[in-house]
Amino acid sequence: MNKPKNVFIQGAITPEFIADSIAKHQTKTSIGAHNIFLGQVRADTIEDKTVTSIIYSAYEEMANKAFHTIRERIFEQYEITCMHIYHSLGEVKAGEICLFVFVSAPHRKIVFEALEAIVEAIKAEAPVFGKELFDNETHQWKVNQ
Amino acid sequence: MNHKLHIKYFGQIAEITGKSFEIISSDSISIEELVKNLTESYPSLRDQEFKVAVDHEIKSKSSQISHDAEIALLPPFAGG
Numbered sequence: 001m002n003k004p005k006n007v008f009i010q011g012a013i014t015p016e017f018i019a020d021s022i023a024k025h026q027t028k029t030s031i032g033a034h035n036i037f038l039g040q041v042r043a044d045t046i047e048d049k050t051v052t053s054i055i056y057s058a059y060e061e062m063a064n065k066a067f068h069t070i071r072e073r074i075f076e077q078y079e080i081t082c083m084h085i086y087h088s089l090g091e092v093k094a095g096e097i098c099l100f101v102f103v104s105a106p107h108r109k110i111v112f113e114a115l116e117a118i119v120e121a122i123k124a125e126a127p128v129f130g131k132e133l134f135d136n137e138t139h140q141w142k143v144n145q
Numbered sequence: 146m147n148h149k150l151h152i153k154y155f156g157q158i159a160e161i162t163g164k165s166f167e168i169i170s171s172d173s174i175s176i177e178e179l180v181k182n183l184t185e186s187y188p189s190l191r192d193q194e195f196k197v198a199v200d201h202e203i204k205s206k207s208s209q210i211s212h213d214a215e216i217a218l219l220p221p222f223a224g225g
Contacts, residue, residue, distance in 0.1 A: 039225040058224075059155055059217050062201040087224060099225040119225065127198070127217070128224030129156035141157045142223035 004068035008060060008089045012096035013038075021084060021102055031081050031104045035111035037119050039099030041092050049134035053093040054142060059127040063087075070121045078114040080105045085118070087128060147172060149213045150179075156220040161189045173211040176204055183218075195220050 009017075018038070025031060044051045067085055074083060081104045088098040101118050105111045123144045130142035153166045171179070176197050184190045196203050198217040199210055210216070 056224075057155065059153065059198070059201075059219060062198060062217065063224075065201055123222065123225050125222075126224045127155070127219050127222055129220060130223035131156070141220065143221040144223055144225070 004064040006060075007064055007067045007085050007087050008058065009086050010088075010090050012088060012092045013086055013098065013100045015097075017086075018097070018100055018102075021100075025082075025104060028081060028104070030106055032106045033108040033111045034102065034104045035108075035115040036103075037099065037101040037115055038097050039119075040097055041094045043094035044132070046134075046140070049136050049138065051094060051132045052135050053091050053133050054098065055091050055131040055133065056087070056089050056098065057129050057131070058087075058089060060089075063126045063128055066126045067122070070118060070125060073121075074103075074114055074118055077117070078105070078110050080110060080114050083114070083118065085122065087122075087126070148211065150210065151215045152183075153215065153217040155217065156223075158190070158193060158195055158218045158220050161193065162187050171210070173209060175206065176208050176210065177206040179210065179216070180206070190218075193220065 025034065041054050071083060084102040086100040092098040101115060103111050103114050103118065131139050132142050133139050147170045150169050150171055151166060152169060154162045154164065159165050196219045198219055199208065199214050
């Protein structure tokens with residue numbers, strides 16, 4: 001088994017980073033379909049307070065193992081060519097990207113199914129925590145639905 | 146026999162304990178007993194939902210910890 005890779009990036013995932021990832025796949029010409037999920041921080045309003053950013057933290061070793069397990073499982077279940085997962089740590093402001101999942105295969109059907117499976121697994125299995133900061137200096141802890 | 150348990154706290158759990166980790170020594174102990182002991186030290190844990198991982202794997206309440214281990218108290222996940 002390969003060693004788990006580090007999935008975490010400090011701060012927001014930039015549009016440039018995402019564009020660069022797409023560009024890197026242009027040499028992989030067996031690929032006919034990419035599918036991308038981008039998680040964006042929402043400015044939720046709760047009782048007159050609005051979320052301005054989320055500070056992400058994680059149990060990094062366990063999370064990287066969880067991401068690795070998800071990766072191995074998805075490769076077994078779906079005939080994909082490659083997949084990449086990046087998740088933010090630290091502060092990500094409302095409107096910025098905190099999760100980038102990128103999956104590629106020769107044909108489209110597989111990537112639609114695989115991407116959904118990966119994102120749902122991340123939400124359920126990765127020990128990542130989010131502190132939602134409000135515009136009045138208070139905070140609450142995010143819980144995945 | 147005594148074991149060293151490295152206990153890590155995350156998210157809202159770390160807010161309650163006021164620390165991100167501590168080391169305790171313990172005889173062989175079940176997760177349920179360990180949580181009971183920790184709740185005596187940090188009563189607000191009672192109101193929190195969390196899972197317990199032993200050496201990076203989530204374990205059930207009845208699991209026994211009978212070696213030096215890394216324990217983590219994990220509040221609800223919020224990735225993505």
